[in-house]
Amino acid sequence: MPQSEMQVPISSNNFVDAEAVIVAKDVQKWYDNGFHVLKGVSMNVYKGEVVVIMGPSGSGKSTFIRTFNALEPYQEGSIEIDGVRIANDLKDIEAVRREVGMVFQQFNLFPHLTVLQNVTLAPIWVRRWPKAKAEEIAMRLLDRVGIAEQAYKFPGQMSGGQQQRVAIARSLAMQPKVMLFDEPTSALDPEMVREVLDVMRNLAKDGMTMVCVTHEVGFAKEVADRVVLMDGGVLVEENTPEEFFNNPREERSQAFLSQIL
Amino acid sequence: MTTVSSRPIERGAPRVQSIGPVAWSRKHLFNSWFNSILTIVLGLTLGAALFNLLSWAFIQANWSVVADNFGNFMSGLYPPESYWRIWSVLGIIMGLSGLTWGLLARNQPQLFSRNVLIGLGAIALFFILWPLTRPHTPYLIGVLVLLAVAAAAGQAIGRKAPGSTKWILAAWLVSYFVDLYLLGGGPFFGRGTLSPSLFYSIIVMLGGGIVAGWQLSQRISIPQIPTWISKIVLFLVGFIVVYQVLWRLPYALGLDVGLKNVSTNSWGGLTLTLLLAISGIALCFPAGVLLALGRRSKLPIVQAFSVAYIELIRGVPLISILFMGQVLIPLFLPEGVRPDRVVRAIIGLTIFSAAYLAENVRAGLQAVPLGQSEAAQSLGLNKPLTTALIVLPQALKTAIPAIVGQFISLFQDTTLLGIVGLVELLGISQNLLASPTYLGDYKEGYVFIAAIYWVFCYAMSYGSRRIESALNTDLR
Numbered sequence: 001m002p003q004s005e006m007q008v009p010i011s012s013n014n015f016v017d018a019e020a021v022i023v024a025k026d027v028q029k030w031y032d033n034g035f036h037v038l039k040g041v042s043m044n045v046y047k048g049e050v051v052v053i054m055g056p057s058g059s060g061k062s063t064f065i066r067t068f069n070a071l072e073p074y075q076e077g078s079i080e081i082d083g084v085r086i087a088n089d090l091k092d093i094e095a096v097r098r099e100v101g102m103v104f105q106q107f108n109l110f111p112h113l114t115v116l117q118n119v120t121l122a123p124i125w126v127r128r129w130p131k132a133k134a135e136e137i138a139m140r141l142l143d144r145v146g147i148a149e150q151a152y153k154f155p156g157q158m159s160g161g162q163q164q165r166v167a168i169a170r171s172l173a174m175q176p177k178v179m180l181f182d183e184p185t186s187a188l189d190p191e192m193v194r195e196v197l198d199v200m201r202n203l204a205k206d207g208m209t210m211v212c213v214t215h216e217v218g219f220a221k222e223v224a225d226r227v228v229l230m231d232g233g234v235l236v237e238e239n240t241p242e243e244f245f246n247n248p249r250e251e252r253s254q255a256f257l258s259q260i261l
Numbered sequence: 262m263t264t265v266s267s268r269p270i271e272r273g274a275p276r277v278q279s280i281g282p283v284a285w286s287r288k289h290l291f292n293s294w295f296n297s298i299l300t301i302v303l304g305l306t307l308g309a310a311l312f313n314l315l316s317w318a319f320i321q322a323n324w325s326v327v328a329d330n331f332g333n334f335m336s337g338l339y340p341p342e343s344y345w346r347i348w349s350v351l352g353i354i355m356g357l358s359g360l361t362w363g364l365l366a367r368n369q370p371q372l373f374s375r376n377v378l379i380g381l382g383a384i385a386l387f388f389i390l391w392p393l394t395r396p397h398t399p400y401l402i403g404v405l406v407l408l409a410v411a412a413a414a415g416q417a418i419g420r421k422a423p424g425s426t427k428w429i430l431a432a433w434l435v436s437y438f439v440d441l442y443l444l445g446g447g448p449f450f451g452r453g454t455l456s457p458s459l460f461y462s463i464i465v466m467l468g469g470g471i472v473a474g475w476q477l478s479q480r481i482s483i484p485q486i487p488t489w490i491s492k493i494v495l496f497l498v499g500f501i502v503v504y505q506v507l508w509r510l511p512y513a514l515g516l517d518v519g520l521k522n523v524s525t526n527s528w529g530g531l532t533l534t535l536l537l538a539i540s541g542i543a544l545c546f547p548a549g550v551l552l553a554l555g556r557r558s559k560l561p562i563v564q565a566f567s568v569a570y571i572e573l574i575r576g577v578p579l580i581s582i583l584f585m586g587q588v589l590i591p592l593f594l595p596e597g598v599r600p601d602r603v604v605r606a607i608i609g610l611t612i613f614s615a616a617y618l619a620e621n622v623r624a625g626l627q628a629v630p631l632g633q634s635e636a637a638q639s640l641g642l643n644k645p646l647t648t649a650l651i652v653l654p655q656a657l658k659t660a661i662p663a664i665v666g667q668f669i670s671l672f673q674d675t676t677l678l679g680i681v682g683l684v685e686l687l688g689i690s691q692n693l694l695a696s697p698t699y700l701g702d703y704k705e706g707y708v709f710i711a712a713i714y715w716v717f718c719y720a721m722s723y724g725s726r727r728i729e730s731a732l733n734t735d736l737r
Contacts, residue, residue: 069638069639071635071638071639094638094641094642094643095641097638097639097640097641098640098641100639101639101640102636102639104632104635104636106630106632108630108632108633108635108636109636110633110636110637110651110655111655111734112654112655112658112732112734121640121642121650122640122641122642125642125646125650126640126641126642126646154734155734156734157734167636170640171639171640174640174641
């Protein structure tokens with residue numbers, strides 16, 4: 001067996017036979033100021049799997065998932081998305097980004113466009129769908145996240161929870177193979193966290209491959225197939241949610257859990 | 262427990278109280294003895310100033326300098342028998358403005374709201390009562406009516422066919438060359454004032470060539486060679502053939518039609534001022550946006566060029582650029598290749614304003630959060646699309662007040678061309694006031710043109726405020 005395959009990290013049992021959508025091997029990254037933020041992180045994400053990444057702030061978890069769609073370049077190691085290696089000099093980086101949806105902490109909706117225009121923008125300009133088709137699919141997605149009746153509003157007129165649900169619909173409109181969530185509920189008022197988590201829960205139920213950086217323990221326990229703890233730029237522990245929250249292997253995990261639970 | 266306030270706390274939404282003029286002035290102007298004195302002193306001063314101004318304007322002032330030379334102020338030495346051409350240009354502009362207005366307001370229930378009707382009526386009444394415009398009054402009223410009719414038509418068209426909105430920009434672009442041809446004249450198919458006739462060469466020959474080339478490259482494919490090469494070749498073939506035919510056909514047929522040539526030396530007054538300002542604004546805007554994007558570009562040569570251009574031009578006074586255009590270029594270039602003096606003036610204004618505009622746009626670009634372009638890129642949009650669809654619209658929206666400020670400066674800077682010998686509105690006034698007939702009528706002449714400049718600048722500033730509130734998507 002070649003060495004690289006032996007190093008493939010563990011996965012929860014249901015997914016060992018499924019194909020890997022994300023294969024990250026020994027990813028190393030330094031910031032421009034020389035800070036070593038990722039110190040060799042390896043992780044696989046299989047089709048249909050929900051992986052929750054936890055960890056204290058500054059542990060590099062956001063940076064790590066941002067390397068998956070090349071928003072952050074990395075210096076060493078390799079990342080393959082659906083078989084395409086992400087290199088810093090990749091010519092057609094847009095082709096990879098089309099297949100990877102991302103939801104941001106600050107929503108980042110386009111304030112000068114209506115909700116419907118936010119959702120149809122990329123399908124029309126990138127996928128080259130006719131406007132009617134894009135709008136039909138967008139309305140179906142908005143209905144799915146529960147805001148179809150607000151399609152003609154502007155983002156500035158909506159609550160944070162509604163904006164984040166639009167952001168999820170906007171990413172889904174590109175029909176991505178995997179969705180990345182970068183602390184999607186951290187900027188929300190407490191009473192709006194649930195409506196966003198409900199949407200994510202349904203998404204997971206429908207079989208979407210998801211990587212979520214989040215501090216929502218309830219969500220991780222209920223939805224995740226696998227929980228990953230990062231700290232100081234390394235991957236500390238990978239485990240099933242039951243094991244991770246009830247019986248963590250690593251001392252560092254115990255310390256982290258004792259602080260957040 | 263002590264009560265701090267004797268009034269009960271008011272509940273519910275704050276009540277809007279209507280308040281009479283007496284009570285209002287008591288509250289705002291005479292609420293203390295000091296403010297009362299201040300109000301009275303300032304009121305008397307302002308009243309005296311206003312009285313002096315009005316008594317000068319209606320009793321002492323000798324407005325004959327304006328009345329006798331209204332045509333001169335409006336259009337300089339333009340031959341009066343060709344005034345109909347300027348009226349046509351004004352008609353085209355007002356007609357298109359009306360159409361644009363109607364199209365943009367297609368979703369509003371009432372196009373002619375009470376305020377708009379009062380405004381239009383006031384302008385019409387002004388034209389009727391004002392003695393200075395007497396011989397031209399019917400035309401001015403006609404142009405106003407045209408504006409209103411076009412607006413109503415535009416709204417009707419916009420409601421029936423919302424897609425027609427995107428053609429209005431093309432219509433403005435075409436009309437610009439039509440206007441230039443109307444002003445300059447010359448043989449329609451040949452070498453005119455702005456030679457060869459700009460309207461025909463740019464709209465008909467270039468447009469026809471591009472359409473023909475595009476159609477050819479879309480319909481025919483040559484299987485042996487790569488698609489993109491065959492497309493380019495077919496496009497060029499179609500373009501050159503149609504361009505040449507359109508160019509030579511009129512000569513072959515012996516067509517010799519056209520308007521009488523009016524040299525740019527005869528262009529002047531408000532017409533020239535507006536032509537310079539509109540051309541300068543239309544050209545410096547895209548140039549400024551490109552320079553701003555260039556300054557933020559990661560390509561080192563593009564970035565260095567943009568920075569060097571902006572810093573060089575901002576370090577030079579406008580008047581020196583205009584002098585260079587009007588005085589130095591003719592010294593170096595022979596008559597045949599020298600661009601027209603009006604063209605040189607427009608280029609000078611554009612070069613100067615583009616540098617300032619670039620900095621205004623750059624400020625707007627920097628105000629767009631990084632998350633916006635990250636979100637666009639994560640959706641698979643490439644860099645040009647991200648800039649064009651996401652970053653630039655937001656940047657320009659933020660920069661509207663600064664950009665319009667730059668446009669207003671450019672409009673006022675056209676007066677510097679009066680100094681270098683173009684008889685625009687200020688230049689014509691100086692020439693008129695220098696003649697012995699109007700000795701001592703400086704005040705009348707300058708007050709008149711100051712009012713004209715103010716009307717146009719205020720219109721721009723009002724327009725910018727309307728656009729800003731229309732684009733404000735936060736709390737609508």
